[in-house]
Amino acid sequence: MMQGIGNRLEAKTDHLQETLSREIQAEERISEVEDRLVEITNAEDKRDKRLKGNEQNLRELWDNVKCTNIRTIGVPEGEEREKGTEKIFEEIIAENFPNMGKAALTQIQEAQRVPYKINPRRNTPRHILIKMTKIKDKEKILKAAREKKLMTYKGTPIRLSADFSAEILQARREWHDILNVMKGKNFQPRLLYPARLSFRFEGEIKTFTDKQKLREFCNTKPALQQILKELL
Template sequence: MGAGEGVASESSSVQCWLSRGGTEGKGKEKQASPEKEVNELEANNLSEKEFREMVIRWLKRMEDKFDNMSKNQEEMKKNQEEMKNDIAAVKNSIESIKSRLEEAEDRISELEDKMEKNTQLQQLLETKIRKHEESLRELRDNTKQNNIRIIGVPEGKETEQGIENLLEEIITENFLDIGKKNPTQIQEAHRVPSKMNPKRPTPRHIIIKLANTNDKGSEGDVLGKMEDYQSAEETAFVVDEQHCERAIESAIGGNAYQHSKVNQWTTNVIEQTLSQLTKLGKPFKYTEWPVYYDL
């Protein structure tokens, strides 16, 4: 075999390989048409120019393929970066939620502590209020013990003859010995309530404040007996309200005692008695201890 034949044979082999590689490189997307396929025999018959053109086409196809691969790779990298960013955002959201939960737990704990303190403070305030109520009740009893309430005096009678003369008349008619022994000094007097109630047929009560506590004390010893006293014009019934309250307190017991209820019950008892005496035409007079409610 000569040198020319060896070169031709080698050239034919390269052309066949290039022809196969070019066809395989296209893949299924761009299959060469049957008439354009180059077999080994035709490759041997190609001229130098045709062979170069064939190689250039094959290299172009390979270059396009590499470009597509590079683009796909860049797109994959871009998608991967987006996924990383999304994952980072999710992590940040989770951390934010955890932080808020911890903050909420801290606030709940603080509120629980405040509620506990408020409960203790409320209990302390209730205890102080009870003590203050007891102190006020004691103070009220001490400051109002020289008051007398008179029931059944017609409206305007105290204006006609004066409150002092009215009280002296009641004391003289019913407590003759007390009136002579210890003249009563009135500090002030007024009716309660301050305004008349047209729905109440009975006269308003008169509250008399004595200048000396002993005036009421001496009268209370007699009034507590709840005896009947005969006067020249009318029959008067007198009762000491302090004795009524003490009787009610002893009846209901110390555990169930409430001062407001005792006052209300005492008022109801006296009102019922007054109603019956009014029907009989007998005015009703009594002393009061204390006078912090209006009938």
């Protein structure tokens, strides 16, 4: 009888050890899977960061390529067929800035309608893209356009603007409320290329690339923090 009990205990012990061994193996496999998931997640995070970095670099490269461009908005379709888009831009300058002279116009590198195909769903004319040789000539013309405010081409209202990517345009729009408040406080705010805020504070020119950096600066300047508290 004792031998029978011993055999049963030994069988249960073997079964328990076998079960324990399977649990250990299962835990090891689970641990391996978890480690692998962590590796995959880390790899995906690194890949996402590389993709975002590449996208940012591409946007910066593209904006640098376009940094000398001027968009002419509102010129009726067909005007360029007889005289060419470059001639149209010359007429715009002559009509709106007669004192500017031809110096800036000699720096036109390229002029064309964009996009290349007319969208029948749009009633507005395609923009004319003017590529200048030098940034300073583009800035001179755009500064004159901002000061004049109302521009025309043969009596038709038009606009001149810088040529930015959609991301940069959005980044610039995000500064508009802050710009308006600062103008009212005589901080002499400006938007620098492509989307940096610059203003004069305590006798110095301050420049910020995003709201987070401006927020951190305001935390050290209670007076400025109070002025911008609703906007940051």
